[in-house]
Amino acid sequence: MNRRHLGKVLGGHFGLLLAASVLAGTNATFIPSVAFGAETPREGGVLIYGRGGDSVSLDPAKETDGESLNVCDNIFDTLVQFKLGTTEIEPGLAESWSVTPDGTSYTFKLRPNVKFHDGTPLDADAVIFSLMRQHDAKHEAYGYAKAWNYWNDMGMNTLVKAMTKVDANTVKIELARPEAPFLANMAMQFASIVSPTAVRKFKEDFAKNPVGTGPFKFVSWTKGERIVLDANKEFWGQKPKLARVIFRSIPDSSARLNAFLAKEIHMMNQPTPDQVATIKQRRPDASVMDAPGMNVAYLAFNVQKKPFDNAKVRQALNTAVNKDAIIKGIYSGMGMAAVNPIPPSLWGYNTSVKQYAYSIERSKQLLKEAGFPNGFKTTLYYMPVSRPYMPDGKKVAEAIQADLKKIGVEVSLSTYEWGTYLDKTKNGEHEMALLGWSGDNGDPDNFLHVLLSGENTKPPAANIAFYNNTRVTDILRQAKTVSEQSKRASLYQEAQTIIHKDAPWIPIAHSRVAMPMDKRVNGYVMTPNETRRFNTVWLAK
């Protein structure tokens, strides 16, 4: 759910717009070389990946949740793709592309001789079919989904003007206006190319019988239990070494840990930091890979409600929370205290913004100036589930509650079932709420515009602080239309300075994402956008 509205604009890849593939025409791999050690990759083997939930469906254009999209990552390809482990764009099913100087017409040249898993060829018709089914209400497959969420959330419905087949292997897409992030949008899962033959055959049930061009083919799905994929030996890119991948759903986190310790699964998605410590101690034969997540966990004040309409109060509370203790005690050091709403790994991060230093005296002073010398009573919503950006919402909430008590602010904690929780926060029922965001395209807009622009304060709002500073909103809007990255970066830096002063959030942490795996698992690459693709992976004997 938290991956919806993934930034209506991204960009920073303008340099690539006119680029043609360096590797055009070859069947070579684009995967960064991974140290495999002395061993040679072994063919075959079954990888079992344990995760916290089942997929909703396997149509990448229909779904917005990670558990659905991570399976689709292996079945489907996009015209362009994020280079594995980065947010750079590289050729995918399109081996090259060009764009007109006014930036409104893109021509994609497709990789020849690529076949879908059902044997039908990938051609211009298939590309147009896959995208137009989300765009054109008159399209034969438009009615097969209740809503094409991503397409609309990304603003593609108003952006795309026309799609035409130039020849069997060339597609031209015309836009209503120039849009810097268009190419990056085409690398996101919702723009996956699906087999039109299969969609016509299965209709709505295509989502249960997915057919794409990716490194693995769909075999079976036992609801709530497992999804089985087999290697696609015809894959156009780096051919998978594994014979089979099984996605097992184990929703209870302690049960998932048990399964990993008992060697029932090779990889364990979303361990809590304390579980990582347990794994390191109990399974010395396992390794734990970790990488900084492109994410942020935050506490949002509902600035439309008293007393949080007062910036002094928000600053006071920012000053009262001991983030370092939270990082150390609850994230077990697997993260860093957040200062800005975007992680420091993103371009445009403002390093001159300084943390509100933890000080109870200063905080009490600010509260007094705001007219609350004796504090006040309020409520805090905390998340019922563990997310990559926040391993344990309840503990974070308890720690904040204890911190705020010291300045006289009495906090009562509440939580709801996850779906209800998102609805309530989007509708602004909270006074304070914990939430977070995992970005997946590496653009600051993806965080700042989505989460803090005044344009996103209408319920159901993505800006759950309901923060509406017209200056910030203007800057963020302007940053969408400018094409030069350095100019955009300085706009985002200015926005961060204002946001810091207004303090609509307490930015809490940028977590590291950990992936415990059996020592036999080789070649896995962690990606900043939290995709899971297994064609580089092999299992040692």
Add this chain to the structure above:
Amino acid sequence: MLHSVNARSPWVRTWTEIRGNKLAFLSFGIVVATALIAVFAPWLAPHSPEAMQLVEGRLLPPFFMEGGNTSHVLGTDATGRDVLSRLIYGSRVSLCIGIVPVFFGCLIGIPVGLAAGYLGGKVDEALMRVTDILLAFPSILLALIIVAFLGQGIFNLMIAVGLASAPAFARIVRSAVLSERNREYVASAESLGSATPRIVWRHIFPNITSSLIVLFTINFASALLEAAGLSFLGLGVKPPTAEWGAMLADGKNYFYDGWWMIVFPGIAIFLVVMSLNILGDSLRDALDPRAAKR
């Protein structure tokens, strides 16, 4: 002997039975001790139950293990709170959410059972069908529905568990009344022209108290367990309130490296629930004339 055993007051018989049965006496001792701990929690607990130590002092083991210390006798939890202090303070909440709902259940169940049993006919029919419907739900499910409807919190939790235990009271009171209402003393009261409420309260009710004492004890145990269960599911007390079931839920993710977080609250729940059940059992032996030992 001037008195037969059955002629003594149920309270006297209860006490006689407890004193005469070692297991029952031990159980009684545990329940009383827990109640005393709950009452004197602020003086007994070595630390504040909510004081965290996020930087140093998380997941300290009990004192007898390597790395543990005597300041935190039973260790600390994942946010560095003292487990013993939380257990001590938790006894307050846990006993409360065991006993209050049972009173609440009595308050609804007893009048319903009395009315159904004594009045009979359509009233009985109507009340018992409603009771049947409620009994058809597993009580934990019924409590879940009520909590989901009312929202999270101690008070709502007690209402939920109480409402869920009411049908059982109604049923048992009704059957006790049915067996009493055809006795001679009821008939004589009726023939003397006593009003219905007076017959029910002054004549029938005292004669079914023994069943109620047993039921109360057993229900106390199951309410405590149910409330702990709801807290475990995250529907009970609000954090950071210490409660045994919630402590179990907090600890379950630390099964391997923080066993003390689940074992000690587990033992506490087990001891109190078992004691109440043993008490209930031996009370039944003492108070039920048909099951009484000779």
